[in-house]
Amino acid sequence: xxxxxxxxxxxxxxxxxxxxxxxxxxxxxxxxxxxxxxxxxxxxxxxxxxxxxxxxxxxxxxxxxxxxxxxxxxxxxxxxxxxxxxxxxxxxxxxxxxxxxxxxxxxxxxxxxxxxxxxxxxxxxxxxxxxxxxxxxxxxxxxxxxxxxxxxxxxxxxxxxxxxxxxxxxxxxxxxxxxxxxxxxxxxxxxxxxxxxxxxxxxxxxxxxxxxxxxxxxxxxxxxxxxxxxxxxxxxxxxxxxxxxxxxxxxxxxxxxxxxxxxxxxxxxxxxxxxxxxxxxxxxxxxxxxxxxxxxxxxxxxxxxxxxxxxxxxxxxxxxxxxxxxxxxxxxxxxxxxxxxxxxxxxxxxxxxxxxxxxxxxxxxxxxxxxxxxxxxxxxxxxxxxxxxxxxxxxxxxxxxxxxxxxxxxxxxxxxxxxxxxxxxxxxxxxxxxxxxxxxxxxxxxxxxxxxxxxxxxxxxxxxxxxxxxxxxxxxxxxxxxxxxxxxxxxxxxxxxxxxxxxxxxxxxxxxxxxxxxxxxxxxxxxxxxxxxxxxxxxxxxxxxxxxxxxxxxxxxxxxxxxxxxxxxxxxxxxxxxxxxxxxxxxxxxxxxxxxxxxxxxxxxxxxxxxxxxxxxxxxxxxxxxxxxxxxxxxxxxxxxxxxxxxxxxxxxxxxxxxxxxxxxxxxxxxxxxxxxxxxxxxxxxxxxxxxxxxxxxxxxxxxxxxxxxxxxxxxxxxxxxxxxxxxxxxxxxxxxxxxxxxxxxxxxxxxxxxxxxxxxxxxxxxxxxxxxxxxxxxxxxxxxxxxxxxxxxxxxxxxxxxxxxxxxxxxxxxxxxxxxxxxxxxxxxxxxxxxxxxxxxxxxxxxxxxxxxxxx
RNA sequence: GGGCGCGUAGCUCAGUUGGCUAGAGCGCUGCCCUUACAAGGCAGAUGUCGUGGGUUCGAGUCCCUCCGCGCCCACCA
Numbered sequence: 001x002x003x004x005x006x007x008x009x010x011x012x013x014x015x016x017x018x019x020x021x022x023x024x025x026x027x028x029x030x031x032x033x034x035x036x037x038x039x040x041x042x043x044x045x046x047x048x049x050x051x052x053x054x055x056x057x058x059x060x061x062x063x064x065x066x067x068x069x070x071x072x073x074x075x076x077x078x079x080x081x082x083x084x085x086x087x088x089x090x091x092x093x094x095x096x097x098x099x100x101x102x103x104x105x106x107x108x109x110x111x112x113x114x115x116x117x118x119x120x121x122x123x124x125x126x127x128x129x130x131x132x133x134x135x136x137x138x139x140x141x142x143x144x145x146x147x148x149x150x151x152x153x154x155x156x157x158x159x160x161x162x163x164x165x166x167x168x169x170x171x172x173x174x175x176x177x178x179x180x181x182x183x184x185x186x187x188x189x190x191x192x193x194x195x196x197x198x199x200x201x202x203x204x205x206x207x208x209x210x211x212x213x214x215x216x217x218x219x220x221x222x223x224x225x226x227x228x229x230x231x232x233x234x235x236x237x238x239x240x241x242x243x244x245x246x247x248x249x250x251x252x253x254x255x256x257x258x259x260x261x262x263x264x265x266x267x268x269x270x271x272x273x274x275x276x277x278x279x280x281x282x283x284x285x286x287x288x289x290x291x292x293x294x295x296x297x298x299x300x301x302x303x304x305x306x307x308x309x310x311x312x313x314x315x316x317x318x319x320x321x322x323x324x325x326x327x328x329x330x331x332x333x334x335x336x337x338x339x340x341x342x343x344x345x346x347x348x349x350x351x352x353x354x355x356x357x358x359x360x361x362x363x364x365x366x367x368x369x370x371x372x373x374x375x376x377x378x379x380x381x382x383x384x385x386x387x388x389x390x391x392x393x394x395x396x397x398x399x400x401x402x403x404x405x406x407x408x409x410x411x412x413x414x415x416x417x418x419x420x421x422x423x424x425x426x427x428x429x430x431x432x433x434x435x436x437x438x439x440x441x442x443x444x445x446x447x448x449x450x451x452x453x454x455x456x457x458x459x460x461x462x463x464x465x466x467x468x469x470x471x472x473x474x475x476x477x478x479x480x481x482x483x484x485x486x487x488x489x490x491x492x493x494x495x496x497x498x499x500x501x502x503x504x505x506x507x508x509x510x511x512x513x514x515x516x517x518x519x520x521x522x523x524x525x526x527x528x529x530x531x532x533x534x535x536x537x538x539x540x541x542x543x544x545x546x547x548x549x550x551x552x553x554x555x556x557x558x559x560x561x562x563x564x565x566x567x568x569x570x571x572x573x574x575x576x577x578x579x580x581x582x583x584x585x586x587x588x589x590x591x592x593x594x595x596x597x598x599x600x601x602x603x604x605x606x607x608x609x610x611x612x613x614x615x616x617x618x619x620x621x622x623x624x625x626x627x628x629x630x631x632x633x634x635x636x637x638x639x640x641x642x643x644x645x646x647x648x649x650x651x652x653x654x655x656x657x658x659x660x661x662x663x664x665x666x667x668x669x670x671x672x673x674x675x676x677x678x679x680x681x682x683x684x685x686x687x688x689x690x691x692x693x694x695x696x697x698x699x700x701x702x703x704x705x706x707x708x709x710x711x712x713x714x715x716x717x718x719x720x721x722x723x724x725x726x727x728x729x730x731x732x733x734x735x736x737x738x739x740x741x742x743x744x745x746x747x748x749x750x751x752x753x754x755x756x757x758x759x760x761x762x763x764x765x766x767x768x769x770x771x772x773x774x775x776x777x778x779x780x781x782x783x784x785x786x787x788x789x790x791x792x793x794x795x796x797x798x799x800x801x802x803x804x805x806x807x808x809x810x811x812x813x814x815x816x817x818x819x820x821x822x823x824x825x826x827x828x829x830x831x832x833x834x835x836x837x838x839x840x841x842x843x844x845x846x847x848x849x850x851x852x853x854x855x856x857x
Numbered sequence: 858g859g860g861c862g863c864g865u866a867g868c869u870c871a872g873u874u875g876g877c878u879a880g881a882g883c884g885c886u887g888c889c890c891u892u893a894c895a896a897g898g899c900a901g902a903u904g905u906c907g908u909g910g911g912u913u914c915g916a917g918u919c920c921c922u923c924c925g926c927g928c929c930c931a932c933c934a
Contacts, residue, residue, distance in 0.1 A: 008893085212933070219934090235934060248934090280932060290934040299932045378933045423861055427930045539928080572927090608870075608882095613862085614927080618869050620883045623896095631894070638893030672873090683871065687881075697893080705892095791900090798888060798900040805891050835891095846878090 004640050004745050008633035010626070013737045014599050018152050026750050027071075027157040029078050031525060039075035040532040041067060042513045042562055043158070044545070045082030045166060048140045049089035052147060054617065055571040057154055057590045061606035062568055063536040064156045065678040068733035070533075071157065072756040078529045080162035080516045081151065085140035086445045087166075087505030088201060088384065094136045094444075100125045102132035102443045104500070129443050129478070136444040140167075150590055155599045155736045157752065164515050166508045167444070172474035173520045175508045176449045178556060179397075179438075180470055187555060188399045188438075190463050194294075194301045195437060197392045198382040199319025203441040204396060205382045205389065206504060207433060208544040215379040215388065218372035219286060222362060225265040226275070228258075232369065234286025236377065238362065239354035240293035242269050242324065242343055243314045248303055249289040251277040256289050266291075267367040268342040268358070269326070270334035276307050295391035297380070298433075315390045317441075321354050323347050351390070395462040397448060398435040399507075402554055410550050414565055417676040418612040421539060421567040428543040436548070438507040445502030449475040451482040458493045466496060473520075510548035513561040532562040539567050539612065566676045569614040593622065600735040601625035607682045607734050628686065629738040632731065635693050636742040639720040642704050646725055648718035650765055651711065652703075653825035655719035657782035658696050659766035662688070662726055664780065666759040669730055678733065685730040692723065695787035699829040708828060722765055729757040785819050786826035792849035793834040800853055807854040808836040814844030 021027060041063065046056060071077045095101055099118035103126035112131050115122075127135075144165075151158065164170055182188035195204040217236040224231040224247065231247065244266050249256035259275040266273060273291075280299055281290060292303045294313050303309065312330060316322040324343055327336035342361055346354040362368040379388045401407065407429045416422040439448075449468035452460050466482040468475040477498035481487045489495030511519075513532050518525035531553070537545060546565060553561035593602050604625025609615040650656055665688045672680040702708070704716035725747070732739040732751045743751035766778040797806050811834065813823060820841045823830070831839045 212931090215933090217933095233934085237934080282932090282934080286934060292934085297933060299934070302932070380933070418862095420861060424929055427860065431930055433932090543929085570928095610870090613870095616869065618883080621869060624882060627897090630897085634894035634897090636893080641893075668873095675873095677873095680871090680873085683881080687871095690881095693893090694899080698891095701893095795900060801888055803889055803891070804899065805889090 004637055008630075008637050008741075010598050010600070010629055010633070010738065013741050014153060014155070014594075017737050017740050018155070021157075021750070021752075022152075022160075024750070026752055027077075027079065027159050029159045029162060030076050031528060033076040033528065035528050037076050038078055038529055039067075039070040039534070040078035040517065040529040040562075041080075042516065042532045042535045042549075043079065043081055044537050045084040045164070045509065045512065046147060047087075047089050048083050048085040048143045048147065049093040050143075052150055052590055053571075054590055054593060057150075057593070057602060058571050058606045058609060058615070059536070059538060059568040060151065060156060061154060061603045062609065062611075062678060063534075063566070064154075064158075065603075065607060065733040066534065066536070066566065066673070066676060067157050068736065068752055069673045069678070069681075069756070071752060072729065072732065072754065074755065077157070078162070078517075078532075079156075079158050080164065081156075081158045081160065082163065082512060082516060083140070083144050083147070083165045084505065084509060085136075085144065085165050085167050086171075086502075086508060088203070088440065088442060089505075090136055090140060091132075091442060091444050092201075092384070094132070094139050095124060097139060098135050100127050100132065100135065102127060102129055104129045104443065106131075132443050137167075140165075150594075153594050153599055154590075155603065157736070162516065166505065166512075166515075167446070169474055170518075170521055171508055171511075171515050172446050174511050174515045175446045175503055176468070176473045176475060177470055177520055178511050178514070178552060179503070179507070180449060180467060180473075182399060182555060183465075183467060185555075186400075188397060190395065190465055191398055192393060192395050192463065193398075194304070194391050194393050195396055196298075196380065196382075196389045197317060197394070198385045198387070199315075199317065199390055200385060200387055201382070201442070202317050204394065204437055204439055205385075206437050206506070208428075208506070208547070209383050210389070211381050211383040212378040213381050214376045216374060216376050217379070218374045220359060220362070220372045221287070221369040222291075223267055223367045223369065224291075225267075226259055227262045227264070231259070231264050231275075231289060232287050233289060233291050235291055236375070237293065237296045237351075237355070238358045239321070239346065239351055240296050240314065241266060241291070241358060242271075242321075242339075242346075243293040243295075243312045244269075244271065244273055244291045245294055245304065245309045245312055246273050246292040246307065247275045247289055248278050248281045248292050248307075249275070250279060250281040250283045253281070253283045253288055259289075265334060268361055268365065269339040270336075271312075271332065271339075272334065274309075276303075276309075278303055278307060298391070301391060311393070313393055315351060315392060317392055317394075319350050319387065319390060321347050321349055321351075394441075396437050396439040397501075397503075398437050398439075399551075400435050401432060402551060404429055404432070406554065407547075407551065410554055410560060414550070414560055415563060417564060417566045421542065421565070421612055424539060424542045425547060428547055436551075438504040439501045440504050441500070442502050445505065446508050447476050447478065447502055448499040449473060449477065450499040451477050451485075451496040452499065454491065454493055454495050454497050456493050460497045465499070506544055506548050509545055510552045512545075513549065513553065514556070530561075531557070531559050534564045534566060535562045536566045536568065538570065540570075542567070564676065567612045569609055569612055571609075572614050572616045597622040597626050598629065598737075600629040600738050603734055603736075604628060604682070607678055610679045611676055625735075628689075629735055631693060632689075632727075632735065632738050632742065635689075635697065636724055636728075636745070638697065639724045640746055642717055642720065644717045644721035644724060646718070646721040648714050648721075650715050650719050650722070650767065652715040652719075652829075653778070653782050654696075654699060654786060654829050655715050656766040656768075656778035657780055657784075657826070658692070659719055659722060659762050660768060660778035661780035661783060662723055663759040663762035663766065663768070666726065666730065666757045666762060670756070670759070673733075681730070682734050685727070689727055689731075691787065692727070695790060696723075696783060699783075699786055699790060699826065699833045702832040703829060707832060718765075722762065726757040726762060729754060779822065781819075782822050782825045785815075785822040786830050788847055789813055789823060789830050789849055790833055792847065793830075793836065793851055796849070796851035797853065802853060802856070805835065808834055808851055809854050810838045810840070810852040811836045812850040813839065813841045814848045814850075815841070815846065817843060819847070 098114035101124035106128040108130040326339040333339040450465040517529040669681040
C-alpha cells in the first residue's frame with residue numbers, strides 16, 4: 001500500500017506499472033492449472049512488415065479487456081503473443097528497406113552488408129537466398145522489439161514468456177509435422193497444375209488472397225477462319241492468340257451449333273483449333289463465341305480441364321512470352337514460317353507490350369474489325385500485387401478441403417461474436433473452388449520437408465517427393481540431405497534436389513493454436529490449453545486465417561480449435577475509408593496517441609468500438625477516456641481521504657440504494673462481458689460512475705464528513721469503500737493503469753488479480769439478503785429520486801446564475817406519493833447537499849421543485 | 858447478380874426480448890475557483906429515429922417496399 005497523493009496525476013503511471021507488472025509476473029500463466037480452469041486465447045500474430053497503426057491498438061486492446069475480465073473471473077488466462085514474420089509481406093518490406101532482391105542462384109556472401117541508404121530509384125542488389133533470409137531475420141527482430149514496446153505501453157496483459165514467431169523453430173516443426181501428417185493421409189498432395197501467379201513476385205497465390213479490381217481493358221474483334229467463312233471473336237487478351245486451343249460457345253446457341261465439332265484457323269498463327277460447346281460460354285458476351293487460351297483466366301482453366309483440350313502455354317513466370325518454335329509438336333501451324341515471324345515480334349515481351357504489337361499485326365493484316373472498344377472489367381489481382389495475375393503451370397503442394405458439409409458444420413459449432421459474422425464463413429465455404437495451394441515460390445518462409453529424386457540423366461522428378469521423417473524436424477532441405485543420401489549427391493544425376501519452395505504463410509498461421517499451446521514441443525502445456533477458448537480477429541481474414549485454422553484442426557484433432565471467435569471491426573478514417581497511413585487526414589501513430597491521451601485514454605476509445613463494428617476515427621473521443629481516468633483518481637482520493645472502509649455496516653437508505661443499483665450494474669456488466677460485449681460493460685459502468693460522482697458523492701459528502709453523526713458517517717464511508725472497490729474492479733479491464741494505481745493506495749496485491757465484483761455480495765452489504773425485514777429491501781429508486789431533486793435545485797441555482805453554494809431558504813417538492821415516500825428516506829442528504837433550510841413536500845403528478853434562494857448579499 | 862451490416866441531435870455513437878415526455882460524449886450556450894477534481898464542475902438548447910406501408914392498446918425497436926452507404930461472395934472471354 002502506498003499513500004494517497006495530494007494532487008493525483010496520470011503522469012508516470014504507465015512506466016511504473018508496466019515495470020511492476022513485469023517484475024511481479026502479474027500476468028504470468030500458471031501452468032499447474034488444468035484445462036477447465038484455463039481461458040486460452042489464440043492471439044493474432046501481427047504481421048511484422050511495417051508499423052502498427054491505430055487499428056491494431058484498437059483490436060488488441062479489445063482482446064486484452066476480455067483477457068483481464070476472464071482473469072478476474074478466476075480463470076487462469078493463457079494469453080501468448082505471436083509475431084507473423086514469415087511470408088511475402090516481410091520479404092517485400094525487406095526488399096524496400098534494404099534495396100535488395102533475392103536471387104537463389106547466387107552463392108552466399110558472408111561479407112554482404114546492405115547499403116546504408118536506399119533510394120527508390122536504385123536498382124535492387126541481387127543477393128543469395130541465405131543472405132536474404134539473414135536480412136529478413138535482422139529486420140523482423142528489430143521490428144518485433146518495437147512492437148513489444150508498443151504492446152507493453154498499451155498495457156496488454158500478455159505473458160511474454162509465451163511468445164512465438166511464425167518463422168521460429170517451434171512454428172517450423174509444427175508446420176512441417178502438420179504437413180507430413182496430411183501427406184501421409186493423402187490430404188496433401190503434389191500436383192502439376194495451372195496456378196494463379198503473380199509475375200512481379202513470381203509466386204503462386206491462393207484463392208483467398210485474390211482481389212477483383214475494376215481494370216481498364218478493351219474488346220478486340222478478331223477474325224478466325226471457320227469452315228464456312230469468318231468467325232468473329234471478341235477478346236480482351238489478343239496477345240494470348242498464340243495460346244488459343246479452342247473456340248467455345250454455349251450448347252444452346254443456334255448461331256454456332258453448326259460449327260460444333262469442326263475447326264477454325266487462328267489468325268496470324270494459322271492453328272486449327274476445335275470449336276466446342278460448354279454451358280459456361282455466355283451467349284450475350286461479345287460475339288457469343290470465345291477463344292479458350294492456356295490460360296487467360298480461371299474460366300479457361302475450367303474449360304481446358306473439362307473439355308480435355310491441348311496445352312499451349314506462352315506466358316512465363318516473369319510475365320513475359322516465352323520463346324516458341326512453330327511447327328514443332330504442339331505448335332503445328334498451316335503456315336509455320338508466318339506464325340514464327342509474327343511470334344518473334346512478341347516473344348520476350350510482357351503481356352501488355354505483346355498486346356500492343358499483336359493488335360498492330362492484326363490491324364495490318366485486316367484481321368480485326370474496327371478499333372478496340374475500351375471497357376473496364378473486374379480482373380484478378382493478388383491482394384498485395386500491382387499487375388494482373390497470370391495463370392501458369394507449375395508444381396505445387398495442395399491441401400484437399402474437407403467436404404463442404406463438414407466445414408459448414410464446424411462453422412455452426414463455433415460461437416461467433418457477433419453472430420452474423422458466421423455468414424461470411426459460410427459464403428466463403430460455399431464458394432470454394434479446387435484445393436488449397438500452399439506453395440509459394442519465395443525464400444523467407446517454412447520450407448517443405450521434401451526432396452525430389454534426380455535420375456541418371458539429371459532430370460528432377462518433381463512429382464515423386466522424398467519426405468523427411470517427423471523425428472528429424474525441423475528440416476531445411478536446401479542444407480540437409482534426405483535420408484539415404486549424402487550432401488554431395490545434391491543436384492547430381494542419381495542424387496536428389498531440394499524442394500525449392502516455401503509454405504504459404506497461412507499454412508503456418510493456420511496452426512497458431514497448435515504452435516502457441518505447444519502441440520509439438522510441450523504436450524503438457526497443450527493438454528492444459530487446447531482446444532482454446534477464444535480466437536480474436538478482424539473480419540477481413542475470416543476466409544483465410546479463421547477458415548484455414550478450422551480446417552487444420554478438423555483434420556488434425558477432429559475438433560474446433562477454439563470455442564469462440566470474437567470478430568473485431570476496423571478503424572475507418574473520417575472519410576469512412578479503411579485507415580491508411582497515406583491518407584492526408586490520417587491520424588497519429590499509436591505512439592503519438594499514447595503520448596497524447598495516455599494508454600487508458602486510448603483503450604477507453606477502443607472499448608467503445610462494438611464487437612464487429614467498424615468505427616470512424618474521431619480524435620475528440622480520445623479525450624474522454626483521459627478525462628475519465630482523471631476523474632477516477634480524484635473521486636478515489638476523495639473517498640479514501642474519508643478513511644472509507646469495506647468492513648463496516650451500511651445502514652442509511654440512500655447508501656443501501658446506491659449499493660443495490662451498483663449490484664444491478666455488476667450483474668449487467670458481467671453478462672455483457674460473458675457475451676464478449678466489453679463495449680456495453682464499459683458504457684454501463686461509465687454511466688453509473690458519472691452519476692455516482694455527480695449525485696451520490698454530492699449527496700453523502702457532508703454526512704460522510706460526520707455532519708450527521710458517527711453512525712451516518714460510518715454507513716457512508718462503508719458504502720463509499722464498497723463502491724470504490726467495485727468500480728475499480730469494473731473499470732480495471734479498460735483502464736488498467738489508473739485502476740491499479742488507486743488500488744495500490746489502499747488494497748494489497750494487484751486489482752488485475754482481484755476477484756471480479758460480485759452482485760450478490762453487494763446486495764448482501766446493502767441488506768438485501770434474507771435478514772432484511774419485509775418492506776425494507778434496498779431500492780435503487782431512493783438514490784434516483786434524491787438525485788432528481790438535487791438536480792432541480794442545482795438547475796434553479798444555475799438559472800438564477802448563482803453559485804452552487806447558495807443557500808436555499810425553502811424548497812417545495814411536488815411528486816407522486818410513492819416517490820415522495822422514497823424522497824423521505826434520503827431527505828436529510830438532499831437538504832445537506834442542496835444547502836436547503838426547509839424542505840417540504842406536497843402531492844403532485846410529476847416531479848416539480850419550487851426553490852427559494854436566499855437573496856444575493 | 859447473391860448475401861451481410863449500417864442509416865437515431867452539427868459530429869461519433871448507445872438504445873438487450875416492442876412500453877412511461879428518444880439518450881451519452883464531443884461541439885455549442887450560460888453559470889460557478891463548491892474544502893475530490895478549473896487541461897475542472899454544474900446547468901441548458903438541438904432530433905419528421907433514411908422513405909412509404911403493415912401488425913399492435915402501443916414501434917427507433919417486429920414484418921414488407923423502396924432509397925442511400927459500407928463490406929463479403931460471385932466463371933472477369
